[in-house]
Amino acid sequence: MPRIVKHPELRREELLDHAQALFLTHGYDKASLNDVIGAAGISKGAFYHYFPSKEALLEALAGRFAKQALAGVQDIFADPALDPLGRLNALLAKSRQAKIETAAEAWALFETLFRPENLVLFHRINLAASASFSPVLVEIIRQGVEDGTFRTFDPEGVADIVMQFGMATHDVIAKAFASGSDADLDVAIEALEKRVRLYEIALDRILGLPDGSIRIGEPGYVRAAMTARRATLSPSAAAASQKSR
Amino acid sequence: MPRIVKHPELRREELLDHAQALFLTHGYDKASLNDVIGAAGISKGAFYHYFPSKEALLEALAGRFAKQALAGVQDIFADPALDPLGRLNALLAKSRQAKIETAAEAWALFETLFRPENLVLFHRINLAASASFSPVLVEIIRQGVEDGTFRTFDPEGVADIVMQFGMATHDVIAKAFASGSDADLDVAIEALEKRVRLYEIALDRILGLPDGSIRIGEPGYVRAAMTARRATLSPSAAAASQKSR
Incomplete structure (x- = not known):
């Protein structure tokens, strides 16, 4: 199966959507970076390509x-x-x-x-x-x-x-x-x-x-x-x- | 020999004098709390009575x-x-x-x-x-x-x-x-x-x-x-x- 390559800007917005949803549900302090990465279904390395930190x-x-x-x-x-x-x-x-x-x-x-x-x-x-x-x-x-x-x-x-x-x-x-x-x-x-x-x-x-x-x-x-x-x-x-x- | 008891306010000012001299000589970042305590010739416990931190x-x-x-x-x-x-x-x-x-x-x-x-x-x-x-x-x-x-x-x-x-x-x-x-x-x-x-x-x-x-x-x-x-x-x-x- 070919890997789906999303446009970087779209991927970035999606990551922000996931982060926002998690922060709203659990609070910024309690939600972890791993939660965001898990919800987005990407690798840690891919995440760090977009954002250096929580x-x-x-x-x-x-x-x-x-x-x-x-x-x-x-x-x-x-x-x-x-x-x-x-x-x-x-x-x-x-x-x-x-x-x-x-x-x-x-x-x-x-x-x-x-x-x-x-x-x-x-x-x-x-x-x-x-x-x-x-x-x-x-x-x-x-x-x-x-x-x-x-x-x-x-x-x-x-x-x-x-x-x-x-x-x-x-x-x-x-x-x-x-x-x-x-x-x-x-x-x-x-x-x-x-x-x-x-x-x-x-x-x-x-x-x-x-x-x-x-x-x-x-x-x-x-x-x-x-x-x-x-x-x-x-x-x-x-x-x-x-x-x- | 009786212990010399200094007035707390005087002792506090003296500690500040020692800190100021050390910070001026070595810079705030390089001078350590131990340097200040050593220069003042008091115990760590006595120091913390006056100041909680550097x-x-x-x-x-x-x-x-x-x-x-x-x-x-x-x-x-x-x-x-x-x-x-x-x-x-x-x-x-x-x-x-x-x-x-x-x-x-x-x-x-x-x-x-x-x-x-x-x-x-x-x-x-x-x-x-x-x-x-x-x-x-x-x-x-x-x-x-x-x-x-x-x-x-x-x-x-x-x-x-x-x-x-x-x-x-x-x-x-x-x-x-x-x-x-x-x-x-x-x-x-x-x-x-x-x-x-x-x-x-x-x-x-x-x-x-x-x-x-x-x-x-x-x-x-x-x-x-x-x-x-x-x-x-x-x-x-x-x-x-x-x-x-």
Whole structure:
């Protein structure tokens, strides 16, 4: 029987599908690389041809999520009714919507990144995810500078600041999950909502816009994104959380 | 002979002095915990009473550096000639001056933090260092909001953004040192200088001030801080660097 040779890009996507399914079922920390290799039905050597490690799988999954979040972003550029501020807000709304829609899955896959020992991996995966987002942001800021809507000498630098704002929420989220109590989650949600308001105004001003121009959050957004994690708790963890009330 | 019992705080400072001297002579990575314990002439058990690890020594040294950098900060608050913006600029000038004065020593001690594998330690040490700096910053911002000089609803949040700006330079610096060539160092210095200008204007605007109000850098500051590292190269490393040109 002739060996079936699949296109490498297709094979890579399939491996990611297997990894995602296993990580969703068992959690990233519990699923092993051998599980993924077994599910895909390939040799270890073939696997390493595509990914050097389990961490690289998670990084690639994050990249895929980021790309999905940006699907249809060309519509924003094609829409003649949108000025640069409208484009920026449409981009942020799209990213928000994607985050809410995929929140339960994303928590199941990426929650491990909020463990203190995984800070390096978080940093690496955040860079991978922002590699898709950042060029779009830079392009919109540049258009705004050109037509006089935005006022900055450094569009790339401002895009980096936006990415930093995202990174900086890591510690608040990590702390909320480390404790595991509902009261601490509420405190964390409130702190994050306040921080989102600060970042909105900071970004308005950094771009020379009146306060209230840019929408990073919307009412209920932070709570919806944070509480979507509950659904991903394993039955035993959910029971333990129930008991501790 | 009676055993000499030293005051714990004094003993702790002495341990830090020994660690600092050894790290400066041999480099943090090469000096071992046993070297420090041997130089201090105490038992391992006694050492662990003060510090849980070699990393904790580095963290404590960073805290000491930060405190030294803030020595005399009370003068800023006592000076009736300074308004909140004047105080903020005096604080930033003091921190700049301390960084330049201690730059060669600081590179010798903390350069290891810019290795990719030490990102977690960098993060931890940065938090320790900002624990001294942040409350002073918050106090000045609060005074400025009260007297109407600054315009923000979240002084703590703005102080956090300032700390993030500092953290965010990590990757640029790490990249510059990873390559080790003079050309890359020049590129990194230029990128950092541009970034400092962006952060100055961003902070002006976040606080509702006209562009050009806040001084984070000054001409030559970034270059002076970055090139101070050259003096800390060991003779063999300097020779290797010479050869590779």
